[in-house]
Amino acid sequence: FGPGESRGVSGTTGTVIEGSPMEAVATVGILPHPDFMVGVDTAYEMHDFSRDSANLVSFQPFIRYRRYLVSRQDPEADTVNDIGGDARAFFFPSSGAIKGELSGFAHCRFTPWTSLAIKGAGGLSSGSTAFDLLFAEDRTIRSGYTEDELSAASFAFASAELRQQVFAFRIPPGFDCTIQLFAFSDVAVMNRVGAVVVSPEAVFADAYGVGARVLFDNPVYAYFTFSYGFNHEGAARFMFCGTAGF
Numbered sequence: 001f002g003p004g005e006s007r008g009v010s011g012t013t014g015t016v017i018e019g020s021p022m023e024a025v026a027t028v029g030i031l032p033h034p035d036f037m038v039g040v041d042t043a044y045e046m047h048d049f050s051r052d053s054a055n056l057v058s059f060q061p062f063i064r065y066r067r068y069l070v071s072r073q074d075p076e077a078d079t080v081n082d083i084g085g086d087a088r089a090f091f092f093p094s095s096g097a098i099k100g101e102l103s104g105f106a107h108c109r110f111t112p113w114t115s116l117a118i119k120g121a122g123g124l125s126s127g128s129t130a131f132d133l134l135f136a137e138d139r140t141i142r143s144g145y146t147e148d149e150l151s152a153a154s155f156a157f158a159s160a161e162l163r164q165q166v167f168a169f170r171i172p173p174g175f176d177c178t179i180q181l182f183a184f185s186d187v188a189v190m191n192r193v194g195a196v197v198v199s200p201e202a203v204f205a206d207a208y209g210v211g212a213r214v215l216f217d218n219p220v221y222a223y224f225t226f227s228y229g230f231n232h233e234g235a236a237r238f239m240f241c242g243t244a245g246f
Contacts, residue, residue: 009132039062041060067082096126097126104121119159153192156190189202211227
């Protein structure tokens with residue numbers, strides 16, 4: 001992420017990485033149907049090689065659903081819509097902490113170049129662990145809040161993007177690139193969590209702004225998103241991250 005602090009989200013905790021840990025994640029799963037995946041991630045985070053290192057393990061059972069809504073009347077249409085959803089739980093054996101999250105999205109394509117993307121998500125925790133709404137690439141409030149303001153013990157989140165493809169070209173011999181502009185809005189209601197205390201009252205966070213994406217598809221699979229958003233108090237933030245959006 002940049003410019004600014006170079007920080008990411010831990011695959012073990014789902015929250016902001018503290019320090020420079022080494023991580024490993026093993027995924028075991030099954031596809032009972034082409035649209036579904038059911039599995040579990042086992043994640044291990046190690047901060048250094050000392051005996052006193054604060055190593056951490058989490059087990060994360062999950063279900064993933066993805067489906068393209070192809071028209072029976074026109075299966076060759078360029079405006080195919082799609083939907084998806086995820087359910088994931090985190091269990092930390094060392095502390096007994098647990099949390100779980102549900103999310104879903106839909107893409108409605110008005111033309112081959114214009115689409116509306118919407119996403120909703122929600123999460124609950126035992127209170128001793130948190131959800132990050134600052135750095136998580138496709139579930140963040142993209143405006144000028146601090147890390148403490150967007151660390152949640154529980155939350156409900158919604159986001160919408162109006163996307164417009166403005167340019168597509170090919171870099172020889174066969175690297176397709178698409179330039180996309182978008183306008184967005186993010187909102188969340190959450191119970192903030194600090195080092196010790198979970199706030200008893202729910203608080204509101206929001207973001208409104210614009211952005212651009214540079215999308216390299218098959219065979220490169222590299223995506224770059226730039227966004228600038230502000231909240232109802234006028235606090236703004238610029239973000240750069242490697243995602244094609246939700």
